[in-house]
Amino acid sequence: MIEKKIKVMVVDDSALVRQVVSAALARDPAIEVIGTASDPVFAMDKMKSLWPDVLVVDIEMPRMDGISFLRKVMAERPTPTVICSSLAEEGTQAAFDALAAGAVSIITKPKIGLKSFLEDASSDIVSAVRTAAGANLRALGRSAREKIAPKLSADAILPSGAPSAMARTTDQVIAIGTSTGGTQALESVLTQLPATCLGIVIVQHMPEKFTAMFAQRLNGLCQIEVREAQNGDRVFPGRALIAPGGKHMMLKRSGAQYVVEIVSGPLVNRHRPSVDVLFRSTAKYAGKNALGIIMTGMGDDGARGLKEMRSAGASTIAQDEASSVVFGMPKEAIKLGGAEQVMSLERIPLAMMAYSQKLG
Numbered sequence: 001m002i003e004k005k006i007k008v009m010v011v012d013d014s015a016l017v018r019q020v021v022s023a024a025l026a027r028d029p030a031i032e033v034i035g036t037a038s039d040p041v042f043a044m045d046k047m048k049s050l051w052p053d054v055l056v057v058d059i060e061m062p063r064m065d066g067i068s069f070l071r072k073v074m075a076e077r078p079t080p081t082v083i084c085s086s087l088a089e090e091g092t093q094a095a096f097d098a099l100a101a102g103a104v105s106i107i108t109k110p111k112i113g114l115k116s117f118l119e120d121a122s123s124d125i126v127s128a129v130r131t132a133a134g135a136n137l138r139a140l141g142r143s144a145r146e147k148i149a150p151k152l153s154a155d156a157i158l159p160s161g162a163p164s165a166m167a168r169t170t171d172q173v174i175a176i177g178t179s180t181g182g183t184q185a186l187e188s189v190l191t192q193l194p195a196t197c198l199g200i201v202i203v204q205h206m207p208e209k210f211t212a213m214f215a216q217r218l219n220g221l222c223q224i225e226v227r228e229a230q231n232g233d234r235v236f237p238g239r240a241l242i243a244p245g246g247k248h249m250m251l252k253r254s255g256a257q258y259v260v261e262i263v264s265g266p267l268v269n270r271h272r273p274s275v276d277v278l279f280r281s282t283a284k285y286a287g288k289n290a291l292g293i294i295m296t297g298m299g300d301d302g303a304r305g306l307k308e309m310r311s312a313g314a315s316t317i318a319q320d321e322a323s324s325v326v327f328g329m330p331k332e333a334i335k336l337g338g339a340e341q342v343m344s345l346e347r348i349p350l351a352m353m354a355y356s357q358k359l360g
Contacts, residue, residue, distance in 0.1 A: 005032040005135045010034075011043045011051040011069070012084070016040035016115060021056060021084065024122035031129060038062075040069035051077065054132045059085040059094055065098050074102040074181065078298075078326045080132035084109060084125070096213050099206060100133045100183040102325065104132040136232045137150070165335045171291045173235050173251060173258050174198050174281040174352055177311070178277030179205040179297025181325025185345055186295075187218060190240060192349040195223045198291075198356045199235035201243075201251055201260060201282070203273045205297065208246035215242045231262040237356075243273035258286065271300035275329070279305025288313030293348060294339070296324040300332035307338035319353060 008031055010021050018036040025031045034050055037043035039061045055073065059066035066083065073079050081102065086109040087094040094104055105128045110117050118125070135279045150218060155345050174197075178185055190200075211228050218226040222240075227233075229241035229249055235258040243249035248268070250261045261281075270272035275294065278304055292309040294302045296319055310316045318330040318339035323346065333339050343351060 006030055006129065007032050007034045007050070007053045008056060008129055009034055009043060009047065009054075010036045010056045011040060011061070011066070012058040013038050016057070017058065017084070017109070017118065020115060020118040020122075021125060022198060024118070024125055025129060027122075028126045028130075031126065040064040040066070040072075043069070044072075052079065054129050055081040056084050056129065057081055057162055059083060059087045059098065065073065067094070067101050070098065070101040070103060074325055078102065080104045082107060082125075082128045082132050086110065093213075094152060096210050099210055100214065102180050104128075105280075112331075123271075171236070172198050172291075172356075173282065173286050174200045174291045174293065174355070175251065175278055175286075175295050176200060176279060176295065177297075177302035177305070177329070178203075178294045178295035179271075179275075179301065179326070179329060180298035181297065183214060184325070185319070187221065188222065188345055188350070189349050190218055190222045193222065193224050193352065195238045196356070197224055197352065198237055199258065200224075200240040201229070201235060201249065201278060203243045203249060203275045203278045203302075205271050205275075205301070206245045206275070208244070211242050211245040218242075229260050229262060232259055234259050238325075243278065246272060248273050248277045250277060251285050252281065253285045253306045269299065271301050271335075275302030276305040279309050283308040283312040283314065286312075290314040291352065292316045292338075292354075293319075294330050294333045295319040295345070295348075296326055297314065297327045297329035299328050302329050303332035303336050303338060305338075306333045307336045310338050310340055315355060317348060318342050319348065320344050 006027055010018050012018050013079050022033045025033050035046050041063045052289055057066045082105050083098045084107045119351045215226050215228040224238050224240055226240045231242055241260055247262050248265055252259055252261050268277050292306050292314050294306050306316050316339055318333045320342050321327040323344040
């Protein structure tokens with residue numbers, strides 16, 4: 001049986017990059033380069049007739065930059081994208097913007113010695129494309145699937161067990177989980193909340209170093225305080241804590257108050273931080289004193305955790321398909337019966353405020 005190949009398009013204004021990257025990808029029998037383009041406008045024209053499974057995109061290009069192109073693609077038809085750019089060094093604003101726009105991974109090109117670098121890094125480019133295709137749950141050959149890490153559940157961090165939440169406390173909490181498209185969705189939600197909103201804990205799938213930048217940016221836009229969580233931080237009204245990239249975040253109880261615990265550990269649902277870990281801890285330690293919200297994102301991280309929250313008495317919400325950049329995570333939560341309500345992104349801030357007022 002012939003295995004379906006991963007269709008790739010390379011978008012870069014450098015003819016050298018297009019040639020070397022295309023040649024590297026073409027050597028992999030599981031990948032087919034279906035086209036190249038010197039800028040995003042040409043790429044969009046070509047994609048009208050044949051849409052790729054994965055895009056490899058530069059940032060600095062004529063007529064439209066790569067970040068704007070990525071946002072356009074994610075809004076029209078979410079497609080796994082690997083950013084390959086000299087501007088996207090780790091920790092830079094360009095790299096942050098790329099990940100915030102939905103890039104699956106980033107390869108940083110050097111400013112000199114480009115050809116030798118691309119040739120030496122050909123295996124990394126191939127690996128990034130394979131991983132990107134898998135991240136969107138597209139069919140891959142068995143050999144590619146075997147390279148993906150085992151998919152662990154939240155049991156790897158916090159065993160399931162009888163809830164230990166107090167029946168009623170003076171503190172309540174809102175737990176949010178999201179992934180692809182979530183940076184924009186979180187900005188839309190959090191900027192509408194008043195300073196009196198309940199304390200919020202958030203897992204946004206994002207690499208280490210980028211969550212602090214993301215939280216800092218949101219903090220400057222919102223009435224509530226937004227910060228990257230530190231171990232032992234208290235959850236209280238007017239504060240949103242974002243799990244640090246590369247670490248899991250759990251909600252714990254300290255007396256009648258809630259705090260977060262930041263821990264290392266294996267990937268859960270191939271993510272660290274994992275939404276399932278946060279949601280399970282919220283189910284266990286907050287129970288009916290919590291509201292759980294799952295928003296746009298690939299895969300199914302958080303689906304089981306939201307079901308556990310609902311079973312523990314929490315109110316739960318899933319973002320609807322029409323307003324999601326990628327409907328994977330909310331869809332799986334709805335299928336499992338974890339979502340008490342399904343609503344558009346525009347309605348979620350109103351629902352959060354209504355929940356706060358109800359409890360008040």
